[in-house]
Amino acid sequence: MVRVGIINVTGYMGAEAARVLYGHPEVEIASVTGRSEAGRNIGDVYPHLTALDLDIQEDLDDVDVIISALPHGASAERLAPYIEQGVPVVDLSSDFRLKDVSQYERFRGKHPAPHLVEKAVFGIPELHHDEIANGKLVANTGCHSAAAIYALAPLVQAGLVDSNIIVDSKTGLSGAGRSVKQNLHFSEANESVTPYGFDGHYQQPEITQELGALWEAPPPKVTFIPHLVPVTRGIMVTAYAAPRDGVDGTPTDNLRALYEDFYADATFVRVSDGPPSTKHTAGSNYCLVFPTFDEESGRYIVIGTLDNLGKGGATGGVQCLNIMLGLPETAGLEGLALYP
Amino acid sequence: MVRVGIINVTGYMGAEAARVLYGHPEVEIASVTGRSEAGRNIGDVYPHLTALDLDIQEDLDDVDVIISALPHGASAERLAPYIEQGVPVVDLSSDFRLKDVSQYERFRGKHPAPHLVEKAVFGIPELHHDEIANGKLVANTGCHSAAAIYALAPLVQAGLVDSNIIVDSKTGLSGAGRSVKQNLHFSEANESVTPYGFDGHYQQPEITQELGALWEAPPPKVTFIPHLVPVTRGIMVTAYAAPRDGVDGTPTDNLRALYEDFYADATFVRVSDGPPSTKHTAGSNYCLVFPTFDEESGRYIVIGTLDNLGKGGATGGVQCLNIMLGLPETAGLEGLALYP
Amino acid sequence: MVRVGIINVTGYMGAEAARVLYGHPEVEIASVTGRSEAGRNIGDVYPHLTALDLDIQEDLDDVDVIISALPHGASAERLAPYIEQGVPVVDLSSDFRLKDVSQYERFRGKHPAPHLVEKAVFGIPELHHDEIANGKLVANTGCHSAAAIYALAPLVQAGLVDSNIIVDSKTGLSGAGRSVKQNLHFSEANESVTPYGFDGHYQQPEITQELGALWEAPPPKVTFIPHLVPVTRGIMVTAYAAPRDGVDGTPTDNLRALYEDFYADATFVRVSDGPPSTKHTAGSNYCLVFPTFDEESGRYIVIGTLDNLGKGGATGGVQCLNIMLGLPETAGLEGLALYP
C-alpha cells in the first residue's frame, strides 16, 4: 500500500480527499495534519469520517506521497522542503498553477517559493497525462478553471474559435471553504445568487494559460465572472465564443463528434447527451461537457459541469496522484454521483 | 376604488398580483377566476391569501381593469373580447409582447389574436411610460427580458456597444409556474444548476426588440441562455458586450454615472453600489443594475437582478396598471424586499 | 407621526422591524443605531433597506418609543435608563421575559437590571392585550415560545391536558442571527437537520411561565427540543400532550371549535383548515395553529407555525408597540406572507 499524507485534512478539500482515499484499494492514509485541530480524532471534526479513526497531527509522519489542502501561500511554504527532497506532491492550492509568477502575485501577493514553479505540472490529466506521470509536483487545477478548460479545450485546440471567450461560472459554496464568512452565512446565501470577481479572479489566468497552450495563436482573452449559487457542491461553466475569423461555425452535430473524439480515452469526462445538471456529478470524479453551436447568433455555447470538490478538486487530485505513482488511473474513483 | 379583476389567480403570477393588490390603497380586487379551482375560496388554494376572502369564479364580473395571469395562448384568447370592448388590460403572458407575430409563432404556435398586437405596449414603464399612460393594453415584460433590458438599455441607447450581446440568465423556479414537472420536482432541482433553451427561447426576441428600439443600428444579435438555479424567486442576468467598433470602452465610473442618469426618475430601478444579490429584491418591485467595464478583457459586464414574480412579473404589471389608470405610479408597490 | 428609534438595526430582528415600520402609516423611524456600523447608511449594510435612507448612529436621538434588537444582556443594559425615564420600550431580546430572574440567570448569566423585570409584560398580545396597553415595557416573546404558546394556550386554559407536554420545534436559521458561526455556514447547514438544546434552552421557561399562568394547576412540565432546518425564516412547533387524568380526549372537531373561539378576536392567529406550512407565514405577522386529537394514541397533537422574525419576533413586537401606543393594532402589519 502506498502511504499518503494529507496536509490540512480539516478543510473541505482535505476532508474530501480523505473520504475518497478511504476506499482506495492501493493507498493507505498514513498521516494527516490540521491547523487548529491537532490532537483531535478526525471523527470529532467530521463525524462522517469517523471510520478513518485517524489522529490529527501537527506534522506529517514519513509518507510516500503528499496531498496538500492548505490555502494558497501556506501550501507552498509548507510543501517547499518536501518538494526539494523529491517527495511526490499533489498540491490542491493555487500556488504552483501559473508558470508566470507575476500573474500569481497579482492576486495572491508574494510567492513563497517561486523557484519551484517550473517543477509543477498543471493537474488536468486529460491534457498533461505524461508530464504528470513523469513529474513529482502536481499543481492541481482550480475548480472554475477545470470546468472552463474541459468545456473549451477541444474547440481551442481545433482552432475553431475567436480569442475572445466569455466564461460565466456558477459555483456551489463549498468552493469557498469551511471558514465562516458573512456571504457564506446560510441566511444570506440561501435563496440567492451573487456575482463576484469584478476586480479580477485568480483562476482567470489559469484558464488563459491552459487554453493558450493548445494553439499557436496568442493566448485567448478570457472574460470571467463567477456567481455564488445556493448549492453546496457543483460548478457549471457556460462558455461563449464566436467562430474564428474566416472559419465557419461548426454545427452542433459535428462539434459533438469533435468532443467525443477529444475525450475518447477520458474515463471521467463525458459528452452529455442533453443539457447536464451540476447534480449529475455531485460527489464523483466526473465532468460533463455539452457543446453546442447556436446558428441564430453564430456563437458556440459550451457547458462544463463538475463537483468543485470532485473533478475540480480533491478527486481530480487523486486521479493525478494515481498517474504520478503509476497506479491505475481510476483507482478509488469509481464512485458514481449521489443523485438525487 | 378602482375595481380590478384577475384572470387565473391560481397561478403564481396571479397569486402574486393578488397579494400585492391586497395592500393597494386605490384598487379593490373585485373578481378573480381560476381554471380548475372555480367555486373554492382563494384561501383554500393559497392559505397566505386567506385574508382576501374571495371566491374563485369561472368568469369575471364587471371590472374596471383586468390583469391576466393565464399562460400564453389562453391569455390572448380570453382577453380578446375585453380588449375589443376597450377594457384596460395588463396581460402578464407573452402573447402581446412581440410586434413581429412571426417571432411569436416560432416559439408559441399560431397567435390567437394577431390583429390586437398593434394595440399593445411592452410593459417596461421606464422605457414606455407615456405609451402605457395612453394605452389600453399592456403586454407586461418577460422576466428574463426585463432583467436584460434594465441591464443593457443605457449602454445600447448611448450607442456604446457592439451588437453582439451575450445574456446569461439564472432564474429561480417559480418562473416556471405552479404546474408540476419532473425538472421542477424538489429532489431533482434542489442542489443543482441546469441550463436550458438551447433551441431558442421565446424571451430572446423580446430582448432584441426592446433593445433594438433604442438605437438606429440594426437590432442587436443576442445570445441568450437561461439556467435553473435552486431558488424560488429571483432572476440574475449577466450581460457581456464589447465596445462598438471605433468607440473606446467607457470606464466603470463613467458608466455608473450614465446609468444613474438614465434611471434618475425611476423609483424602482437602482444602480447598485456593489455586486447585487437576487435576494435583495425578493418580494419587491425593485430591479438592481450593476454596470462595469472590465479593462483587462475590454468587455462590459452588466448585472441586472429582480424578482421574476416582482418587477419582472406581477408587481411590474401593477406598476403599469397604475400608470395606465392615472394612479400614483408607486401605489401599492412600496413594500421592501424580504431579507434575509 | 410617532417617532420610533430602533437600537441595533443591523441584526436581523432590527432590520425586520425597520422593513415593516417603513410601511407603517402612523410611525416614522426617527433614529437607528448599530453596533459596529455606526456612520454608514443603512442601505450600505442592507441593500433592501436603501429606501429608508437612514444613517446608523452610535446613540439614539430623542424618540417617542424604542424597539431594541440588541442581544440579551446588552439589551437590558442599554434600555435601563430609558425604562427608568418612562420611555415606552419594546425589547425583542429575552432580557425581561421571565418573572423568575433565577430562570433567566440559569441560561444567561447575571441579569443586568433585575429591578426592572416586574415592569415588563410578556409580549403575546392575544394573552396580554390590556397589560400591554397599560404598560411601558414589552418583553417581546421568544420565537419558539410564541409558536408553542399559540399552539397550546387554548388547550391549557381549558384544563384539558396533562401537565407533561412535549414541544418539538423546527426552526429556520435566521433565528440564530446574523453573526457568522460554523453551524450556520451554508455548506454545513444546507441539506441538513440538527437538534440542539439538550442541556436546556432558555425559551423553555418562557413556555412554562406563560402556559402556567393559564390554569390553576402547577406549571406544566415542558420537554423542549429545537431543531435547525435549512430554511431562512419559519418555525414550526409540534406539541404533544395527553388528556388530563379523568378527562376524556376532545375530538378534533370540538377541539377546532375551542380554538376558533379562543382566537375569535385575534386578527393574526388563524386556525388552519389543513396541516399548515411554515412558508404560509413567511414575512408576515400571522401565526397558524392546527389542533388535532389522535384517537388511536389518545394524544393531542397541535401544530403552531409562524415566521421567527415575524409574529415570533419583529412584527409581533410592532403589534405590541401599536397596542402600547394606542394605535390600531394591525397598523403596518397587513402584509401577507410571501408565497411561493
Add this chain to the structure above:
Amino acid sequence: MVRVGIINVTGYMGAEAARVLYGHPEVEIASVTGRSEAGRNIGDVYPHLTALDLDIQEDLDDVDVIISALPHGASAERLAPYIEQGVPVVDLSSDFRLKDVSQYERFRGKHPAPHLVEKAVFGIPELHHDEIANGKLVANTGCHSAAAIYALAPLVQAGLVDSNIIVDSKTGLSGAGRSVKQNLHFSEANESVTPYGFDGHYQQPEITQELGALWEAPPPKVTFIPHLVPVTRGIMVTAYAAPRDGVDGTPTDNLRALYEDFYADATFVRVSDGPPSTKHTAGSNYCLVFPTFDEESGRYIVIGTLDNLGKGGATGGVQCLNIMLGLPETAGLEGLALYP
C-alpha cells in the same frame, strides 16, 4: 459474481440500489426493469448511472437474487411468483413488513399476496440477522421506522420506558419518490416545513411491531407525526418517552453505555458523541443514534438519523442481501457520507 436483478430501477430507491451495487465487489447487476422507461438505457434516465450501461427491460432475465423497488401493492404482485419459486428477494416496498395483514390493509388496501407475509423477515439486520441469513424474503424496513427503531430498540429491550412513545420525524423529500406532486414541487417545498399523516401513517405499525417484539409487555402506543423538510436525503427521528412506572430514569451517561453495548457489533449504527446531523449520513449506510435523558422533565429524548435512501432504504436492503446470500455483511457499503 452473484447476479442481481432490480425491479423498477427508475424510482429513487431502485436507482440508489443500482448506484451502490455498481461498486459491490461480489455482485453484478444482471438485469433491470422500469415501468415506463423500458427500452431506454439507464443513463438516459439517470445520467449519473451512465457507467452502468444497462438497458431497461420489461421483465427481468434470470437472476440469483431480486431487489424490488416497486411501490406497495405492485411490488407484492410482481414478486409473488418469484417468492413462490424460492428466488431470494429483498423487497424495498412496505408490502411484507407487517405480520398483521389487517394493519397493512388499513393503509394500503387489499393485500395482493397475504399468504406470503409469514415468509418475510423485517429488514433490520441489527435485530434479525439470523432470520435474514436463513430466509428468502426480506421486507426491508421503512425509512421513518428504521430511524425510530434504531433510536428506541435499546431502551425498549431494556424495559426502561413507559409504553407511550412520541416519534416526531423530519424527512427529506426523496422519500416521497420521483413521481411529481404539488407538495413536492420545488417552489412549494423549498424554504418550508409541513407536517402530515394526521390520519395515521403506514409506518407507525411498523414501529409498533418491531419495538413490541423486544419486550414482553403489550406493544408500545406510538404517536407518530412526520414532517417534510427541504432536504433531498435524510431522516431525523426525535423520540420522547418517560421512564417506566416504578423505574428511575437512566442518566445519559449510563444510557450511552447501554446503547454502545447494544450496537457493539453493528458496523453501521453508531452512538454519536454529540447531536448528529442528517447530513452526516447522506449517501451512506450509517445510522447515528444519540440517546439522552432530560433530568428536568424526566423524559428520554433520543435522536435517530439516517439517509432515507441509504440505511433506511436501498443500502440497508443491500446489507440484508449480503446477509441472506452469505456475503460479507459490509460488502459494497463502505462508502462514507458525502459531506459537506
